Amino acid sequence: MPQQSILVVDDEAKMRRLLEIMLTQMGYEVLQAENGRVALDVLVRHEVDLIITDLRMPELDGIGLLKQLREQNNDLPVILVTAYGTVNSAVDAMKYGASDYIVRPFELDAVEAAVQRALKLAKVQRENRYLRQKVEQGWHGFIGKSPAMQAIYTQIEQVSATKTSVLIQGETGTGKELVARAIHQSSPRAEALFVSINCAAIPADILESELFGYSKGAFTGANKERVGKFELAEGGTLFLDEITEMDFNLQAKLLRVLQERSLERLGSNRTINLDVRVIAACNRNPRQAIVEQKLREDLFYRLNVFPIILPPLRERKEDILPLANFFLAQHAREFAYPFNGLEDEVTECLLAYPWPGNVRELENMMERAIVLSGGKKISITHLSSDILGAYQHKPAVTELSSTLSSAEVVPNNTGLTEQVEHLEKQLIEDALVKTNDNKAKAAQLLDISERSLWYKIKKYF
Numbered sequence: 510m511p512q513q514s515i516l517v518v519d520d521e522a523k524m525r526r527l528l529e530i531m532l533t534q535m536g537y538e539v540l541q542a543e544n545g546r547v548a549l550d551v552l553v554r555h556e557v558d559l560i561i562t563d564l565r566m567p568e569l570d571g572i573g574l575l576k577q578l579r580e581q582n583n584d585l586p587v588i589l590v591t592a593y594g595t596v597n598s599a600v601d602a603m604k605y606g607a608s609d610y611i612v613r614p615f616e617l618d619a620v621e622a623a624v625q626r627a628l629k630l631a632k633v634q635r636e637n638r639y640l641r642q643k644v645e646q647g648w649h650g651f652i653g654k655s656p657a658m659q660a661i662y663t664q665i666e667q668v669s670a671t672k673t674s675v676l677i678q679g680e681t682g683t684g685k686e687l688v689a690r691a692i693h694q695s696s697p698r699a700e701a702l703f704v705s706i707n708c709a710a711i712p713a714d715i716l717e718s719e720l721f722g723y724s725k726g727a728f729t730g731a732n733k734e735r736v737g738k739f740e741l742a743e744g745g746t747l748f749l750d751e752i753t754e755m756d757f758n759l760q761a762k763l764l765r766v767l768q769e770r771s772l773e774r775l776g777s778n779r780t781i782n783l784d785v786r787v788i789a790a791c792n793r794n795p796r797q798a799i800v801e802q803k804l805r806e807d808l809f810y811r812l813n814v815f816p817i818i819l820p821p822l823r824e825r826k827e828d829i830l831p832l833a834n835f836f837l838a839q840h841a842r843e844f845a846y847p848f849n850g851l852e853d854e855v856t857e858c859l860l861a862y863p864w865p866g867n868v869r870e871l872e873n874m875m876e877r878a879i880v881l882s883g884g885k886k887i888s889i890t891h892l893s894s895d896i897l898g899a900y901q902h903k904p905a906v907t908e909l910s911s912t913l914s915s916a917e918v919v920p921n922n923t924g925l926t927e928q929v930e931h932l933e934k935q936l937i938e939d940a941l942v943k944t945n946d947n948k949a950k951a952a953q954l955l956d957i958s959e960r961s962l963w964y965k966i967k968k969y970f
């Protein structure tokens with residue numbers, strides 16, 4: 510631990526000297542000031558862990574100093590020094606937030622005990638404040654105080670100090686990328702890069718050169734040398750998103766790189782050593798993916814050293830309203846609309862809905878609600894049709910027909926085919942919004958094949 514420093518404030522040089530000797534002997538660094546005014550100046554220029562101040566001093570006395578600090582929201586611990594006759598005024602001064610007082614003449618033990626107590630208390634208060642902030646103001650952008658999420662925050666803190674590989678599992682939109690970034694940002698690697706690559710979005714051969722880089726002439730079209738994502742993440746973190754979608758052979762190559770902590774660029778035999786922390790994510794059950802031969806078992810064990818499993822939103826209902834309010838306020842600010850809260854019925858709807866697209870779906874729905882509300886209180890007319898259907902607990906078929914009969918959703922005076930097509934288009938649109946335009950996931954949500962989704966997209970859009 511770095512040496513802690515204490516500012517001694519007293520108008521009598523002899524008293525300052527006495528405390529300096531005592532405190533230096535206890536291992537603290539000592540700064541001095543001859544009154545409250547000078548002490549405030551010292552604090553501008555130096556970091557201090559504790560103040561020990563006399564009560565009576567010219568210019569600015571001990572209580573005045575204490576009051577000014579608290580007015581500036583400075584909660585440094587302050588110990589007051591008092592003589593026998595003035596203990597009462599020291600006790601009074603405690604109400605301004607002094608940690609303790611010590612009575613002159615000093616006893617070395619009493620001073621030491623008071624200093625240690627005050628520093629320890631300040632540390633606990635700092636930690637409490639940090640924990641409170643973490644849950645209330647969105648630690649690393651997280652909103653949600655549910656026990657399930659608090660357990661996730663703890664896991665992030667535990668693993669971030671290490672270089673261990675992490676596998677984050679969770680349904681779409683549960684916050685896997687947010688977790689990966691939080692691990693990087695709270696790790697000693699935060700100064701280096703967080704490099705992210707989505708294995709589902711890139712064809713296998715391109716993914717290989719993206720990951721490992723290539724040398725000039727490695728293949729047709731490689732007319733320049735190129736650094737891969739692994740090298741880019743040197744000293745930092747590489748986030749391999751949707752790892753189960755990576756080509757099976759490429760997975761073997763990845764495993765080799767992870768084990769050997771080195772790689773050769775494609776077309777080169779120069780070995781490059783790596784210091785990269787790898788975080789992978791998947792939104793399907795990895796053990797199932799192993800059975801389906803989508804994920805190599807050996808790679809799974811290499812990555813799954815520290816698993817983090819994100820709970821779906823429907824399993825942490827207490828987070829729904831704080832998240833909804835957060836997103837509403839955020840988007841309201843963005844559009845310069847006022848935010849006037851939610852009608853009770855909306856609250857009920859939000860709580861009853863199973864949120865298949867999780868936090869991302871909630872965020873998108875709240876953005877849409879703010880736009881539709883134009884700054885008025887959010888009512889159920891500002892929510893989308895799927896959430897209303899779920900709220901009314903209607904089976905899918907009734908939901909379909911009720912949507913069909915709604916003049917708002919389907920144009921009037923059209924035949925059955927047009928109405929069905931219109932509805933189909935809407936459902937596809939919703940699924941694409943929910944999955945952030947991920948066709949594979951949208952097809953899963955709609956329970957149709959990816960091919961037929963492509964076909965329908967071509968037909969309707």
Ligand SMILES: Nc1ncnc2c1ncn2[C@@H]1O[C@H](COP(=O)(O)OP(=O)(O)OP(=O)(O)O)[C@@H](O)[C@H]1O
Pocket residue numbers: 650651652653679680681682683684685686687688792832868869872944945
């Ligand atoms: N607990 C949370 N608090 C605040 N915002 C969150 C939280 N969880 C997720 N989000 C937000 O929801 C959106 C989706 O999160 P993220 O991209 O991390 O999900 P994901 O699990 O990676 O999804 P996918 O599997 O679809 O890639 C992001 O905008 C993210 O900031």
Ligand SMILES: [Mg+2]
Pocket residue numbers: 685686750
């Ligand atoms: Mg993601």
